[in-house]
Amino acid sequence: MPETTRDIVIIGAGHNGLVAAFYLAKAGFKPLVLERRPQVGGAAVTDEFHPGFRCSTLAHTAGPIRPDIVRDLQLEKHGLKFITPETCVTALSPDGRALSLFQDKNKSAQAIAAFSQKDATKYPEFEGSLAKISKVIAEALATTPPDIDHPSRGDLWSMLKTGHALRNLGKRDMYRVLRWGPMAVADLVAEYFETELLRALIAARGIFGTFLGPWSAGSALQLLIRAAGDPHPAGSAFFVAGGAGALTQAMASAAQAAGVEIRTNAEVIEIRVKDGAATGVLLATGEEIVAKAVVSDADPKRTLLKLTDPTHLSPNFVQKLQHYRGNGTVAKVNLALSGLPDFTALKNGDGIALQGRIHIGPEIDYLERAFDESKYGNFSHHPYLKWRYRRSPMPRSRPRAST
Amino acid sequence: MANSYDVIVIGGGHNGLVNAAYLGRAGKKVLVLERRHILGGAACTEEVFPGFKFSVCSYVVSLLRPEIIRDLDLPRHGLEILPLDGTFTPMPSGDYLWRVNDHGKTHREIARHSRVDAEAYDEFGKAMQAMCRFVKPILSMVPPDPNTLNPRELMKLLFIGKRFQGMSSYDKYNQVQLMTMSAVDFLDQWFETDALKATMSASGIIGTFLGVRSPGTAYVLLHHYMGEIDGAFRAWGFARGGTGAISNAIGDAAREAGVEIRTQAAIAKIIVKDGKAKGVVLANGDEIYADTISSSVDPRLTFNKFIEADQLPADFLEDINRFKYRGSSGKVNMALDGLPNFKCMPGPGPHLRGAISISPSVEYMERAYDDAKYGNFSRHPYIDMVIPSLTDPSVAPPGKHVLSCFVQYAPYKLRPGLNWDDQKEAFGDTVVNTIAEYAPNIKDIILHRQVVTPLDLEREWGLSEGNIFQGELSLEQLFFLRPAPGYARFRTPIQNLYLCGTATHPGGGIMGAPGRLAALEILKDKGAA
Numbered sequence: 001m002p003e004t005t006r007d008i009v010i011i012g013a014g015h016n017g018l019v020a021a022f023y024l025a026k027a028g029f030k031p032l033v034l035e036r037r038p039q040v041g042g043a044a045v046t047d048e049f050h051p052g053f054r055c056s057t058l059a060h061t062a063g064p065i066r067p068d069i070v071r072d073l074q075l076e077k078h079g080l081k082f083i084t085p086e087t088c089v090t091a092l093s094p095d096g097r098a099l100s101l102f103q104d105k106n107k108s109a110q111a112i113a114a115f116s117q118k119d120a121t122k123y124p125e126f127e128g129s130l131a132k133i134s135k136v137i138a139e140a141l142a143t144t145p146p147d148i149d150h151p152s153r154g155d156l157w158s159m160l161k162t163g164h165a166l167r168n169l170g171k172r173d174m175y176r177v178l179r180w181g182p183m184a185v186a187d188l189v190a191e192y193f194e195t196e197l198l199r200a201l202i203a204a205r206g207i208f209g210t211f212l213g214p215w216s217a218g219s220a221l222q223l224l225i226r227a228a229g230d231p232h233p234a235g236s237a238f239f240v241a242g243g244a245g246a247l248t249q250a251m252a253s254a255a256q257a258a259g260v261e262i263r264t265n266a267e268v269i270e271i272r273v274k275d276g277a278a279t280g281v282l283l284a285t286g287e288e289i290v291a292k293a294v295v296s297d298a299d300p301k302r303t304l305l306k307l308t309d310p311t312h313l314s315p316n317f318v319q320k321l322q323h324y325r326g327n328g329t330v331a332k333v334n335l336a337l338s339g340l341p342d343f344t345a346l347k348n349g350d351g352i353a354l355q356g357r358i359h360i361g362p363e364i365d366y367l368e369r370a371f372d373e374s375k376y377g378n379f380s381h382h383p384y385l386k387w388r389y390r391r392s393p394m395p396r397s398r399p400r401a402s403t
Numbered sequence: 404m405a406n407s408y409d410v411i412v413i414g415g416g417h418n419g420l421v422n423a424a425y426l427g428r429a430g431k432k433v434l435v436l437e438r439r440h441i442l443g444g445a446a447c448t449e450e451v452f453p454g455f456k457f458s459v460c461s462y463v464v465s466l467l468r469p470e471i472i473r474d475l476d477l478p479r480h481g482l483e484i485l486p487l488d489g490t491f492t493p494m495p496s497g498d499y500l501w502r503v504n505d506h507g508k509t510h511r512e513i514a515r516h517s518r519v520d521a522e523a524y525d526e527f528g529k530a531m532q533a534m535c536r537f538v539k540p541i542l543s544m545v546p547p548d549p550n551t552l553n554p555r556e557l558m559k560l561l562f563i564g565k566r567f568q569g570m571s572s573y574d575k576y577n578q579v580q581l582m583t584m585s586a587v588d589f590l591d592q593w594f595e596t597d598a599l600k601a602t603m604s605a606s607g608i609i610g611t612f613l614g615v616r617s618p619g620t621a622y623v624l625l626h627h628y629m630g631e632i633d634g635a636f637r638a639w640g641f642a643r644g645g646t647g648a649i650s651n652a653i654g655d656a657a658r659e660a661g662v663e664i665r666t667q668a669a670i671a672k673i674i675v676k677d678g679k680a681k682g683v684v685l686a687n688g689d690e691i692y693a694d695t696i697s698s699s700v701d702p703r704l705t706f707n708k709f710i711e712a713d714q715l716p717a718d719f720l721e722d723i724n725r726f727k728y729r730g731s732s733g734k735v736n737m738a739l740d741g742l743p744n745f746k747c748m749p750g751p752g753p754h755l756r757g758a759i760s761i762s763p764s765v766e767y768m769e770r771a772y773d774d775a776k777y778g779n780f781s782r783h784p785y786i787d788m789v790i791p792s793l794t795d796p797s798v799a800p801p802g803k804h805v806l807s808c809f810v811q812y813a814p815y816k817l818r819p820g821l822n823w824d825d826q827k828e829a830f831g832d833t834v835v836n837t838i839a840e841y842a843p844n845i846k847d848i849i850l851h852r853q854v855v856t857p858l859d860l861e862r863e864w865g866l867s868e869g870n871i872f873q874g875e876l877s878l879e880q881l882f883f884l885r886p887a888p889g890y891a892r893f894r895t896p897i898q899n900l901y902l903c904g905t906a907t908h909p910g911g912g913i914m915g916a917p918g919r920l921a922a923l924e925i926l927k928d929k930g931a932a
Binding site: 171172175178179180181182183187191212215216217218316320323325365368372375376 | 573576583588591592613616617618619620718725727766769773776777877878879883884888889
């Protein structure tokens with residue numbers, strides 16, 4: 001079998017694999033990215049799921065992408081165009097009312113005032129606190145987590161920096177970080193707001209993609225982590241022209257320009273290990289690639305339990321990995337539509353509402369009941385839906401919507 | 404002056420009494436004021452039906468700090484703890500899981516269900532002990548203020564950090580997981596037997612409005628694991644004469660130290676002038692003055708009821724108002740004509756002498772919680788039962804027994820349209836019916852039944868929203884956040900007013916630690932007499 005030698009092999013051309021490849025190439029390496037699927041992007045792809053209908057098959061917002069990455073990779077030069085509509089999200093209520101939140105907090109407050117004057121006053125305050133606090137968390141997210149076992153000097157330094165940033169928040173906000181983190185997001189939103197629809201809209205951000213309900217302790221931390229990327233309480237609308245696939249296409253293009261080689265239809269079936277060190281990868285075709293370092297963008301269980309022969313790992317470590325939880329809780333439904341959905345709550349011809357995301361999950365209890373069913377192995381009968389409607393910019397095709 | 408004291412302690416519960424005893428021993432002139440006719444607060448024994456003495460609320464003890472037993476010489480004042488041997492979990496399949504204090508026996512019993520679990524059980528015990536050793540000194544520590552630059556406080560944070568670094572890497576990861584995970588997720592890493600996981604996870608939800616799958620419950624599990632009698636970790640017991648005997652022993656120790664105790668002395672107001680506490684006004688209008696007021700009742704009573712809002716800083720009041728109570732449990736106490744007869748292990752026997760846990764599966768526990776989330780009491784609740792009369796015959800007439808059932812979930816706030824006064828007996832029936840599924844004869848042997856709802860706990864025992872820990876033991880309400888950020892050090896924004904109840908660090912159970920720590924802090928500020 002042919003054997004190639006590379007300095008660094010990266011398994012998976014998802015957005016993280018591509019970003020890693022770019023930075024390594026910038027540092028002078030010649031990374032080779034291996035992607036199992038026929039296209040790059042991982043879960044950030046755009047597909048033609050029905051003739052003439054293209055949509056972001058999985059991820060459909062470019063949510064919390066870090067601005068420094070956009071800058072370093074010069075993604076805009078590589079064809080990336082963000083769409084940031086004024087309307088971020090519109091929550092629908094079964095009573096026929098709708099609440100839209102906007103990029104501008106004063107405009108959001110105005111919309112909230114139709115439900116509660118008190119909430120409208122509180123909203124900018126909440127957004128302010130969230131922005132301040134999430135900044136500290138963002139700082140922590142931008143560093144490699146410290147080794148709690150043998151913290152290095154660098155670890156201690158970044159822990160001190162985080163501690164310092166915490167103190168700089170001032171007493172009230174520092175205590176907020178400590179108190180909010182372990183809370184249930186339902187409790188957190190109830191401390192600020194009385195409008196059920198608004199509470200549910202913000203709380204949903206704390207359960208998105210997790211195996212938690214809004215009453216689960218710790219769901220407030222999820223909200224804070226999401227806010228670290230984007231401090232808008234319900235998440236701003238942050239889309240990519242051409243769908244999520246356009247983002248990873250731009251990343252691939254930036255990586256290639258930096259000297260990265262990308263091969264699709266190249267499935268890694270084994271990570272070769274000798275004397276406790278990774279020495280390369282074996283492809284499904286039988287091709288063997290020798291490398292000085294292997295970087296995996298696949299999840300830890302796949303990387304270390306499937307692709308690596310576990311006999312190379314200590315039993316203790318294998319056991320910890322087996323306990324790494326990854327209970328998937330979300331699914332995606334993409335629909336091709338012949339016309340626009342006719343929302344009861346948007347009867348007044350509120351076209352701008354459709355620019356952002358549509359949120360269905362009108363009450364905290366609604367979201368919690370949706371979670372209850374999943375605990376016992378059923379899908380939710382009344383699920384939490386977050387959708388985005390997308391009309392093609394090309395006149396030749398019909399409107400598209402994705403759920 | 405007869406009407407003036409060094410310290411007035413509000414509330415004669417176990418923490419109030421511990422607080423008073425330590426202050427009395429330091430030479431202070433102390434007066435304890437208790438609203439009820441007996442001492443003990445929720446740690447009381449009452450002869451509710453002739454001949455039957457119920458530990459009406461709190462019913463087992465394990466967390467009482469050994470230094471308090473020693474300092475106050477409680478055995479001399481009549482305290483005797485009788486061990487509670489084991490936990491018996493009947494299963495719907497007709498089988499059971501019976502863990503006892505005898506290691507070999509428990510090992511064989513668990514192996515009957517799963518060999519893997521039997522092996523893991525020992526390892527689990529060791530891991531939990533290592534973590535208890537880490538957490539225990541924190542329980543005896545005044546929480547540091549993370550906002551300060553005072554070197555003494557920073558040393559405390561460093562001390563915690565250093566102790567953490569001192570643990571093995573295995574224990575460190577366990578500790579981090581324990582602070583953040585759900586009890587079930589944590590136990591899943593060790594065990595496979597459903598009834599074992601369910602019964603063990605129950606310790607993680609006691610007194611919280613959380614389910615066994617809610618993150619954060621693993622810590623509460625540890626909190627209850629720390630039980631200590633005679634220095635042995637994880638042993639639970641009864642007080643001879645019922646839980647009230649503990650309070651009475653502490654009360655005696657306090658009186659011996661010169662403390663004056665008045666019962667049926669309800670407080671109406673705390674007198675505050677220029678930001679300083681000066682004394683109290685009783686419900687009968689009497690005014691009593693003191694240099695220091697130490698309140699063992701919860702923050703809602705102390706700050707919302709006894710003090711005018713305009714005396715408190717707005718920030719602080721906001722924090723106190725959002726402190727969460729949300730009682731989630733009730734008690735059903737029964738006078739029995741005989742012993743319950745379990746289908747899975749008929750007849751009397753040592754299995755009845757320990758705790759009997761109705762917790763057959765993780766799903767059972769979680770569904771019990773689901774009911775509560777939407778404002779219903781659990782249709783199939785978790786029940787922890789004990790029959791103290793088997794160990795301590797003094798609490799029931801000869802041949803008769805007392806059955807004490809702790810029941811969760813009984814949410815304080817029922818859904819709109821329901822109220823506890825109407826639901827009380829239905830709740831009692833649910834408990835009896837649930838027990839009858841495992842011990843059908845229970846219905847025939849009940850002589851009397853007492854149902855204690857969260858509303859009763861609030862009305863009669865002054866526990867707001869019926870929370871048995873004077874406020875949820877959830878992570879955001881622990882350590883330097885209990886009961887309010889910046890005020891976790893037993894002091895309050897009002898000068899000379901202190902808190903010494905379970906709503907302060909380290910919280911829950913008959914531990915006495917808040918009362919003792921608060922006394923030491925008061926003495927630090929005021930100096931010993």
